[in-house]
Amino acid sequence: MLFPTIDFAIFFVVVFALHWVLNPYRRAWKWFALVASYVFYAWWDVHLVWLLALVSVLAHVGAAWVERARSSQVRSRRTKLSVISLLLPLAWFKYYGFFALSLANAFDDVGISAPLPLLQIVLPVGISFYTFMAISYVVDVSRLEIVPSPPLDVFVYLSFFPHLVAGPIVRGDELLPQIRRRRDASSIDVSRATYLIFGGLFKKIVVSSFLATNIVDPVFGAPGAHSALEVLFAVYGYAIVIYTDFSAYTDIAIGVAELLGFSFPTNFERPYAATSLQDFWRRWHITLSRWLRDYLYIPLGGSRRGRVRTAFNVMATMLLGGLWHGAGWTFVLWGGLHGVGQVVGRWRRARRGEETLTSAAAILRARIVTFHLVCLGWVFFRADSVSSAFSVLGRLVTGWNEPTSLVTLGVAGTIVGMLALQNVPRSIGPRIQVGFSRLAPALQGAMLATVLFVTTSLGPQGVAPFIYFRF
Amino acid sequence: MARDVLPSIERTTEPRTEDGRPARRRRSAREVGVAIVVCLVVWTLLFAPVLERNAETGPVGARRSVALAVLRPITGISDMLGITPIAEGALRALGDDPDVQAGGELELPDFELPPLPSLDPATPTGPEPAGPGPGEEPGGEAGGDGGRGDGPAEPEIELRTPTSDTPLRVAVVGDSLSQGLGAAIVQAFDPDLARVLALGRQSTGLSRRDYFSWPRAMREIQAKFRPDLLFIMLGTNDAQPQLTSDGRSIPTGSTAWVEAYRASAQAFLRESTASGTHVVWVGLPVVRDRRRWAFYRRVNGIYEDAAAAEPLATYVDAWSTFDDRDGRFTAFVRNERGVLQEMRASDGLHFTPTGYAYLARVAIRAADEAFRMPERAVGFRL
Numbered sequence: 001m002l003f004p005t006i007d008f009a010i011f012f013v014v015v016f017a018l019h020w021v022l023n024p025y026r027r028a029w030k031w032f033a034l035v036a037s038y039v040f041y042a043w044w045d046v047h048l049v050w051l052l053a054l055v056s057v058l059a060h061v062g063a064a065w066v067e068r069a070r071s072s073q074v075r076s077r078r079t080k081l082s083v084i085s086l087l088l089p090l091a092w093f094k095y096y097g098f099f100a101l102s103l104a105n106a107f108d109d110v111g112i113s114a115p116l117p118l119l120q121i122v123l124p125v126g127i128s129f130y131t132f133m134a135i136s137y138v139v140d141v142s143r144l145e146i147v148p149s150p151p152l153d154v155f156v157y158l159s160f161f162p163h164l165v166a167g168p169i170v171r172g173d174e175l176l177p178q179i180r181r182r183r184d185a186s187s188i189d190v191s192r193a194t195y196l197i198f199g200g201l202f203k204k205i206v207v208s209s210f211l212a213t214n215i216v217d218p219v220f221g222a223p224g225a226h227s228a229l230e231v232l233f234a235v236y237g238y239a240i241v242i243y244t245d246f247s248a249y250t251d252i253a254i255g256v257a258e259l260l261g262f263s264f265p266t267n268f269e270r271p272y273a274a275t276s277l278q279d280f281w282r283r284w285h286i287t288l289s290r291w292l293r294d295y296l297y298i299p300l301g302g303s304r305r306g307r308v309r310t311a312f313n314v315m316a317t318m319l320l321g322g323l324w325h326g327a328g329w330t331f332v333l334w335g336g337l338h339g340v341g342q343v344v345g346r347w348r349r350a351r352r353g354e355e356t357l358t359s360a361a362a363i364l365r366a367r368i369v370t371f372h373l374v375c376l377g378w379v380f381f382r383a384d385s386v387s388s389a390f391s392v393l394g395r396l397v398t399g400w401n402e403p404t405s406l407v408t409l410g411v412a413g414t415i416v417g418m419l420a421l422q423n424v425p426r427s428i429g430p431r432i433q434v435g436f437s438r439l440a441p442a443l444q445g446a447m448l449a450t451v452l453f454v455t456t457s458l459g460p461q462g463v464a465p466f467i468y469f470r471f
Numbered sequence: 472m473a474r475d476v477l478p479s480i481e482r483t484t485e486p487r488t489e490d491g492r493p494a495r496r497r498r499s500a501r502e503v504g505v506a507i508v509v510c511l512v513v514w515t516l517l518f519a520p521v522l523e524r525n526a527e528t529g530p531v532g533a534r535r536s537v538a539l540a541v542l543r544p545i546t547g548i549s550d551m552l553g554i555t556p557i558a559e560g561a562l563r564a565l566g567d568d569p570d571v572q573a574g575g576e577l578e579l580p581d582f583e584l585p586p587l588p589s590l591d592p593a594t595p596t597g598p599e600p601a602g603p604g605p606g607e608e609p610g611g612e613a614g615g616d617g618g619r620g621d622g623p624a625e626p627e628i629e630l631r632t633p634t635s636d637t638p639l640r641v642a643v644v645g646d647s648l649s650q651g652l653g654a655a656i657v658q659a660f661d662p663d664l665a666r667v668l669a670l671g672r673q674s675t676g677l678s679r680r681d682y683f684s685w686p687r688a689m690r691e692i693q694a695k696f697r698p699d700l701l702f703i704m705l706g707t708n709d710a711q712p713q714l715t716s717d718g719r720s721i722p723t724g725s726t727a728w729v730e731a732y733r734a735s736a737q738a739f740l741r742e743s744t745a746s747g748t749h750v751v752w753v754g755l756p757v758v759r760d761r762r763r764w765a766f767y768r769r770v771n772g773i774y775e776d777a778a779a780a781e782p783l784a785t786y787v788d789a790w791s792t793f794d795d796r797d798g799r800f801t802a803f804v805r806n807e808r809g810v811l812q813e814m815r816a817s818d819g820l821h822f823t824p825t826g827y828a829y830l831a832r833v834a835i836r837a838a839d840e841a842f843r844m845p846e847r848a849v850g851f852r853l
Contacts, residue, residue, distance in 0.1 A: 009511060013507060013508070013511065016503075016504065016507065017504065020500040020504075023500075097813065101803065101811065101812075101813060104803075104811055105810060105811055108809075108810075108811060118801075118802075118803045118811075120802035120803070120813065120815070120817060121817075122817045123817070185499060185500040186497075186499045186500075187497040187498075187499075188497055188498050188499070188500060188503050189495055189497055190497070190498045190502070190503050190506065191495050191496070192495060194506075217654070218654075218657075218669070221654030221655075221657060221658065221669075222654060222657035222658040222662075222667075224658065224662055224850075225657050225658070225660075225662040225667065226662075259503060259507075261500075384824040384825075385824075403581075405580060405581035405582065406580075430495075433495050434493045434494065434495050434496075437495040437496040437497075437498075438496055441498065441502040441503070441505040441506040441509070442505060442506070442509050444506040444509075444510075445505065445506040445507065445508065445509025445510040445512075445513065446509055446510070446513050448506065448510040449509070449510045449511070449512075449513030449514040449517065450513075450517075452510065452514045453514055453517045453518060453558070453561070454561075454565065456514075456518060456521075457518075457521075457561070457562050457565040457567045458565055458566075458567075
């Protein structure tokens with residue numbers, strides 16, 4: 001079920017009412033939350049519901065097994081086995097097809113038929129996100145940061161519909177206590193919730209769709225047929241598209257959870273205002289960044305084993321983060337670029353000392369450089385192949401003095417406007433929310449209806465799936 | 472007295488942050504429920520005419536009937552409350568004209584090309600499509616000769632040789648399959664020698680002109696762009712009853728449906744070739760869902776027959792291009808160099824970018840075979 005659909009609106013109205021009715025009865029509520037979340041998931045493909053249940057079982061059994069270990073060595077071994085068992089389904093769904101096809105062509109060259117059957121495997125929606133949450137749950141139990149929860153709690157934790165499909169990746173110590181205790185029905189931060197939900201809808205339905213249709217898709221589909229200026233705006237446009245698309249989903253997820261009395265962590269914090277690549281990863285997909293840090297980078301040694309080992313750890317984390325997005329060289333290059341950028345940034349800071357950007361000009365310069373490095377990475381992330389990515393980059397050099405019909409005032413204005421929004425004072429959003437929170441509920445509803453009307457009128461018919469559903 | 476006191480209590484109890492600034496006021500679940508319900512009711516009343524229009528153009532069947540049964544009374548209430556004209560005015564102001572067909576109007580992108588030579592005066596230029604609608608006989612009141620008139624006496628079968636000053640004009644039309652094909656065809660041509668417009672529209676076809684009329688769109692394409700070469704790929708959305716211009720429904724699977732669809736395909740092709748445009752009609756590929764096979768094969772036969780009867784048209788058999796040796800669906804197909812590639816998307820219907828690129832080369836080679844494609848115009852060996 002997609003958030004910006006009438007199906008979801010009806011689903012949510014029913015869930016909202018039953019959620020608050022059952023809220024005082026925790027056991028009944030948990031069963032209800034579980035059923036509602038599985039219905040939400042089954043809306044895509046009822047045949048893949050078993051996978052969500054399987055990952056939940058593996059997480060519960062794994063955590064209980066780890067907890068019963070009598071020594072740290074046994075605990076460590078059991079943790080590794082549990083994590084591997086959780087990664088196996090993800091690996092199968094994500095990488096088998098690529099692996100079997102590569103093997104088939106390699107064997108083809110020497111005249112032998114494929115040793116593995118060629119299967120086209122549909123990636124189940126959200127598998128990465130709930131697998132990551134399951135891994136964090138098992139590892140946190142192993143690190144004694146949390147105690148294992150009852151199976152029903154674990155099932156609700158992993159399947160809770162607001163975060164199920166594309167995050168944010170909520171950790172056990174954040175969500176499990178909220179699942180256990182009844183939510184406060186008298187204290188809902190409705191203005192923040194609706195700000196996030198309706199802002200997210202506008203970002204997805206209007207901004208992302210407009211730029212994707214009018215410049216990004218045509219240019220990335222055939223860069224050779226477009227001028228350098230069009231390609232440049234398409235690259236900037238894609239930076240906005242992926243931000244508005246992905247942050248829209250998690251904003252809506254956080255807002256929906258808020259209406260149900262749950263608090264989720266922030267996932268985006270004005271990423272294009274970052275002054276370095278390291279800063280960018282503190283602002284972009286924050287819950288994935290901290291997951292990679294806590295469950296990959298730090299176990300590898302983090303920054304505690306010298307400069308070279310730190311560089312290796314950064315590169316390994318970013319390359320694996322890239323490969324997680326898909327089995328392709330474009331994602332490896334994207335991850336590699338971010339890795340190299342961060343390593344170079346660290347070395348520079350180590351040589352010159354930690355510098356605090358004080359002047360506005362220095363901050364602006366750092367933001368512009370970082371934004372362009374991020375855009376360079378997005379070219380590889382968006383392109384169908386490495387050669388296609390280089391076609392895009394090549395066109396930036398060769399395609400000047402050609403017609404630029406796709407760079408319209410609307411396209412340029414949207415890109416500039418969205419980038420400018422990354423730099424507005426932080427107080428503006430909260431001020432709007434405070435004003436809205438003081439209105440009577442009926443007036444709030446009427447205002448939200450108007451915003452929704454404008455959003456749905458400006459958007460195209462139908463909603464394209466969110467980009468991150470693929471991952 | 473009490474009324475005077477209450478607001479002041481309200482004011483003094485407004486929440487504040489720790490540093491004294493106003494904080495967001497939290498609400499009870501009941502109040503939030505009121506806001507949600509008001510929001511949905513007001514939005515439904517505002518958007519009811521659009522929702523009803525969209526429902527009307529949905530596939531004829533139970534879902535459409537239920538949707539209309541629900542939405543018509545709501546639209547009635549919206550009319551009664553005077554909301555509809557306000558909402559329609561707002562929609563127009565936002566650039567969404569509620570009077571245009573639900574599938575929208577074709578918007579040709581800007582292109583810089585030498586001006587078109589004037590058309591033969593016999594070629595009609597009115598706003599209505601010249602071809603017959605579903606269920607209408609070709610040559611009937613709305614039919615005529617499909618816009619060919621007394622046009623060029625002998626069509627030029629070979630494509631002209633393009634130059635950078637007079638590039639080949641190429642267009643790609645059809646449904647979502649043609650959108651992917653269009654992007655691949657743009658990529659396949661040399662941008663210096665060909666101007667390609669990818670004009671595919673999602674959810675369109677020939678069955679429902681009330682949603683989107685390809686014949687009408689084609690008239691605009693011919694009037695403004697007049698392609699030398701046109702690729703058509705559609706049909707995936709057409710397995711549904713056709714609606715005639717008088718609102719009559721022709722059930723799928725009936726002989727009348729087949730005849731009406733044949734007439735639509737023929738008329739669309741005539742419209743497409745009216746100004747001497749060369750047409751490559753790409754048939755539907757084999758798909759994973761076997762329940763669609765009979766329908767796809769049936770319409771492929773109609774497209775092939777229509778193309779065979781038109782000297783300026785040729786047909787591409789995408790079905791057998793993408794099936795396996797036993798005639799079944801496969802996602803993995805060998806390209807012209809024998810390399811096995813994943814060519815079909817996971818939905819079992821559309822293609823991967825690699826698949827679209829291969830399909831584009833197949834379609835362009837078909838154009839070469841039928842109309843002698845100038846080799847320089849494309850970026851690969853024909």
